[in-house]
Amino acid sequence: PRLFALVPAAGVGERSGAGMPKQYVDIAGRPMLAHTLAALAAVPRLAQTLVVLSPQDDRFEAAVPGYAGWLARVGGASRAESVLGGLAELRRRGVGEGDWVLVHDAARCLLRPEWVDALIDACLPDAVGGLLAQPVADTLKAGDAQGRVAATIDRRDKWAAQTPQMFRLGLVERALTAMGAAATDEASAVEALGLAPQLVRASMANFKVTWPEDFALAGRLLQPGCL
Numbered sequence: 745p746r747l748f749a750l751v752p753a754a755g756v757g758e759r760s761g762a763g764m765p766k767q768y769v770d771i772a773g774r775p776m777l778a779h780t781l782a783a784l785a786a787v788p789r790l791a792q793t794l795v796v797l798s799p800q801d802d803r804f805e806a807a808v809p810g811y812a813g814w815l816a817r818v819g820g821a822s823r824a825e826s827v828l829g830g831l832a833e834l835r836r837r838g839v840g841e842g843d844w845v846l847v848h849d850a851a852r853c854l855l856r857p858e859w860v861d862a863l864i865d866a867c868l869p870d871a872v873g874g875l876l877a878q879p880v881a882d883t884l885k886a887g888d889a890q891g892r893v894a895a896t897i898d899r900r901d902k903w904a905a906q907t908p909q910m911f912r913l914g915l916v917e918r919a920l921t922a923m924g925a926a927a928t929d930e931a932s933a934v935e936a937l938g939l940a941p942q943l944v945r946a947s948m949a950n951f952k953v954t955w956p957e958d959f960a961l962a963g964r965l966l967q968p969g970c971l
């Protein structure tokens with residue numbers, strides 16, 4: 745089986761307060777999405793990367809000049825719909841049922857090729873697949889509408905799910921189709937089929953750039969020699 749990356753980049757990035765889709769915000773001299781794609785391009789075992797854009801996107805060509813990978817303007821209203829559109833596009837391009845797909849958020853622009861390699865090494869011999877993740881270090885609180893603690897959640901077995909998430913095309917397509925827009929990642933949809941994806945530890949630095957203050961932090965971490 746071959747390996748492919750699928751990058752959903754069709755979100756609007758409302759929480760970022762950036763006034764434009766966050767994947768196009770400049771971080772350390774380049775749009776966020778350009779950093780993400782460069783990290784994936786540095787993984788030789790990936791046969792190809794497919795970027796999923798919104799049909800209205802008019803920024804990609806200027807943001808990632810000379811991009812030589814695959815592109816599809818099939819983004820939907822939710823992340824899951826964007827990924828499903830991308831999976832259908834992979835099928836149209838000849839990717840097979842048993843080929844592996846690594847779905848990676850455009851907004852995780854700090855990705856390091858060595859973390860992707862660790863995921864691939866762990867998942868290739870695995871019957872289900874898996875995801876990069878980080879054990880939770882903080883004590884977790886559930887909050888109420890007034891910003892007060894409603895409950896404390898046992899952190900001992902908790903992991904923060906990251907991406908890439910690596911599953912075979914046929915499985916992840918079946919899983920997301922069954923779960924629909926409610927799936928915020930691929931693993932949760934696979935879990936709903938009764939399967940247990942593998943947790944592969946990466947780094948806290950593989951965070952999803954989301955809030956206004958995240959951009960400056962990502963910019964510092966992207967300085968040469970930092971990560």
Ligand code: C5P
Nearest residue numbers: 752753754755821822823826849850851
């Ligand atoms: O919204 P969230 O933070 O979960 O987005 C994670 C990734 O999914 C981002 O890279 C975003 O661009 C993408 N996304 C998408 N289509 C949507 C919503 C999010 O491709 N409708």
